Amino acid sequence: MPATGLDRRAFLRAAGLGALALSASACTGFATTGNGGMIFLSTQFRPVDEAEAFRSLLARTVSGVSYVTIEDGPFAGQVRSQIDAGSTQIGLLGGLHGDLAPLADGYLEDVTDVLAALGDRGWPAEYLELAKAGTDRSWYIPWANASYVLAAHADALQHLPSGVDANALTYDDFLDWAIAARRANGNRPMLGLPAGPEGLLHRFTQGYLLPSFTGGQITTFRSREAATAWEYLRELWANCSPTSTTYDFMQEPLETGEVGMAWDHVVRLVDAPERDPRNWRMLPSPRGPHGLGYMAVVAGLAIPKDSTDPDLARRTIDELSKPHTQVGLLRSNSFFPAVAAEIPQDLPPAIKLEADAVKRQQEAADSILSLPPVGLGTREGEVSKVFQDTFRSIVLDRADIRTTLDGQASVLQGILDDLKVPCWAPDPAAERCEVM
Template sequence: MKTRLKLSLLITASALISTNAIAETLFWSSQATPIEETQAMREQVLSGFGGGVSFQPADPGPWLTRIQAELGAGSGSIGVLGALHGDFTPLAGNLTDLSGVDASAVSPGFMELGKLGTDDQKYIPWMQATYVMAAHTDALEYLPDGADLMALSYDDLIAWAANMHDATGQPRFGFPAGPQGLKHRFFQGYLLPAYTGSMVTEFRSDDAEQAWNAFLELWEHTNPASTNYSFMQEQLISGDAWVVFDHTARLADAFNQQPDDFVAFPAPSGPAGRAFMPVLAGMAVPETASDKDAAMELIGYMLAPETQIATLRATNFFPVIDVDFPDDMPPSVQAAGAAIAAMSGAEDALPALLPVGLGDLGGQFNQVYNDTFERIVLARQPVRAVLDDQADALRRILEEAGAPCWAPDAASDGPCPVN
């Protein structure tokens, strides 16, 4: 009798273990692949999820291969997909509509990107990295009258730079125009979209000409040594620049070394909006997921403020919602986080995504923007003539790659056109 009871208990226990294993939601991610990030995701981020989850990261190639295999088979074990925006594009037709997930805390601009050009919510934003502006506190007294640091326009920025230049006798704006600087991202994701609402199609438009003329004005008050600058934290710390633009990772040392001396703030706005370039990761549910309700519950859990903060600690990617940062966060996170939240949550926010679909031609695409800067700003060639010429180079690259448009440009059936 005792033997039968023990056997019955063992069978019951085995069934429970099996049921729990089946109930676990597989979170298949192309992000947080470094070992330390993977461990932190499992132990610090996902351990509080009551439904049971198995976090499995993979590099983008294997990540895509597995989900494509499951979709081809018509069934699979993946519950939630985690990836960058561009990784979801080829899967759009095989992703579950997530309109039922409460993501009201996420900015409308990000949610629109998650629709992938459709009427359905194909993915829910998860985390982001981006670029911001930073300034030495000494620069703040020269802000134009009535200007709001957290809601500047490009006209405000130009006037600010002019005020500093006139008052101190030195050009105090700094720009990462050196060989390793990320200047092309500024033109692609910030300046041009802010004036044109476009990264590609309106490259040679009258609005684009206005954008470059505005940058020429700003350049008059820019430290000429900027052509050697790459990581702007160095120029902030040395005092060679008082106001700068750069990626958050390339500004961190300034805030962490001298937290009381610097402030971060959003990118300026132009006539078309407050354009900025997020590196946006999202979460999606493939149509082959066996338990879509559990998958959506996990996505909801990932949007909770405490989970978003834990994700920041684990991955160094910032939240996609407005959160209160704990006091033990590094000063660089505190400063950049507030600026990013203000930028992505602004009423005129205009996300401009990293280029998608260019393959090996990505470097040539970036070079078009760098060449345009060098010809217009450094060589002082006529803006209109340069834009007409460079537009032809841009068009050839997009046609060779066969790359359709990405945000902020409207979706295209074929290669993204350059008007």
Template sequence: MTISRRALLTALAATPVLSACGGVSTTGTTGSGGITLMSNQFSPVEEKQRFEQILKKAPVPVAFNQVETGIFASTLTTQVAAKKVQISVAGALHGDLAPHSDRLTDLDDLLGTLGDRGFPQELTDLAKLGGGTTKYIPWMQASYVLAVNKKALEWLPSGADVQKLTYDQLLDWATKGRAGNGGKPILGIPAGVKGLYHRFFQGFLLPSFTGGQITTFRSAEAVTAWEYMKELWAQTARGSTNYDNLQEPLQRGEVLVGFDHVARLVGAPGDKPDDWLMVPAPSGPKGLGYMLVLAGLGIPQGAPDVAKAKQVITALTTPDVQLEVLKQNAFFPVTNAPVPADLPGAVGLAQKAIKGQREAPNAILSLPPVGLGARDGEVGQIFKNCFKEICLDGKPVRQVLDAQATELNKILAELKIPCWQPDPAGAECKAG
């Protein structure tokens, strides 16, 4: 991911890194006996440097070759096709690994040795990339949640549990909060130019109302979801269209409740975590839709040193390393690593909210779009267009959804990719 986690770093106490068993080369090459880990994660310089320090725990020297998503895809494709593979481990988001299923080594044997990690079944199922064998080992995860300044709780609807909200209750809360706050909205969303508000529609609102993301794009239930969004927007801070992240307006007190990626929220509590809550997303008619941001570690076909690659993946899934990645770079464990009680307050709050979403009995797991590659931005823009035309411009919902579905289907027809969760796996990916 490319989102900044600088605010998190100010909240985290520095944790000593264990002495190295092998060195890390920042040039992308290793010395004798080392391997290369190529990844499109941790692109900010500070994140890359911190992860290189974490890699010093590995049992062999590891060169961390951080690249952009397009280069990740082209390098993996080219090297495997030419049978001149220099990469031993490939680390990326689920959606970036999915197009390379036939270029990745089967890892059922490695997963079998990691039974004590306690990977959730849904993650190991995803790691099969639609096939019958494991293609990557889960590495780290993140999601989006609601951050709540406790000042806003005075307007929470009677009988509502802030940890188990419905979308109707969220609307009621925002409406009462605005009225009780002198007409100033208490709710904000990251609808700025660099905001991730399209992920709210893709992974939360639409799955909760329709059970899907793409195949239900212009369904009657989707119309209901967007009509709801119009009502919610009427009670939302207009400054939201300038918010690239929510933690800054939350810190300033411009809004008291906000939805965003956890890494863009954890700075909000500052040095007063007791004044804040982070809670799961609301539930809709179909359930609690939530977006899982999952990264995995695979081994390319023809990798130069498979045995050492497996040793490194094993090391990166140990409890101490999983927690080190959480503390340093804001990705949460995918294992049963016990999260210590002395984590910085904001991180602990976020961890509980993510766990609450995942373990909710009505949870609907959603993924960021899979297999779109460089065109992910175009698909994201379609959801942003829906918001602009429906909520800002006041156009009829049905008219907007039909028009945007046509544009979405043009892209999907060119890509010819199967659908991703929560839509039926393997189904024709077409906006319906």
């Protein structure tokens, strides 16, 4: 690969396992130790090679900062316990929106002035709104992001229906394309979806399908529009490779030619175009009646209350938010910039292809930003299971859609009632998140 500092498999680990919190590490608390200086505690880049790659970038960027990683589960508890005890040992925090937003209730410094001092660096308005955590102040600075897109080989692209713009697909276009590709391929489906045991198809329903069809994720879960979305997915699945139930990372069946088009997280697509990038395209996800629903995995930088060195924390945020440093993070750890930054030409072709597709999703006039569940802690998996079970019942087992949605809505509401957390984008952040 062009000069990235990481080989192919190391790139895969760096790009996705940190962003998706899928590290195999089983440790709790601080996962690594620092080398002195202000502690920068983060849920990101936990595996050793990822942490060292980021530490190298950090050392070239600012001095006196020690990068320490921690699992996302104990992250909030560690921060709260130190601040409550009046013995904060941390200067700066890094994590996903879902890690940081729950701490805005008195455990983070207001960084509205920090954001203002940084000037306009091109953060998406949606990211800046997220950083307010439902208030009128900013609690973190958007740091980096990842997302999900479509990948298609030239063999599949030739079956795109006449007059359809691949960069502006509707869900109807997407279905028509899948049908046309299947028929032209001897009735063998060319579309694959990540419905395997470790696949991320539930993110497709949470962040793409339901927001595009209903405008929401949780509040609209059992709506008539949601039923229409699931009917659509049934039909799409009928034109999808039946072995999709075994696919975890879509780059693998794409690379072998088992399928020619797929949707997945950017890191789980990146290997497919490596040998022949000229015959591949990365495309923004389709749009539905309510717009182009897309899910962003947004990471941010925050200053904890009683930071050990607030001035150094602010300088570090400044340096890590500069466009050239953001591109450095893309090279070292494969997180996409959160600010306006030109993507260099010497990056791996797949990253350049993905960057364009991600940008088109973000900048679409009808885009609907969705988030992974926020504030659920160790129970996030239970919410994901609701979407997984709904797919299994409606699409695989052909169960009655209304009965299934009503039953799973009760399970979902029970979890939310226990936790008493507000909804997350695209649903309104009401004090009580209620399934309608």
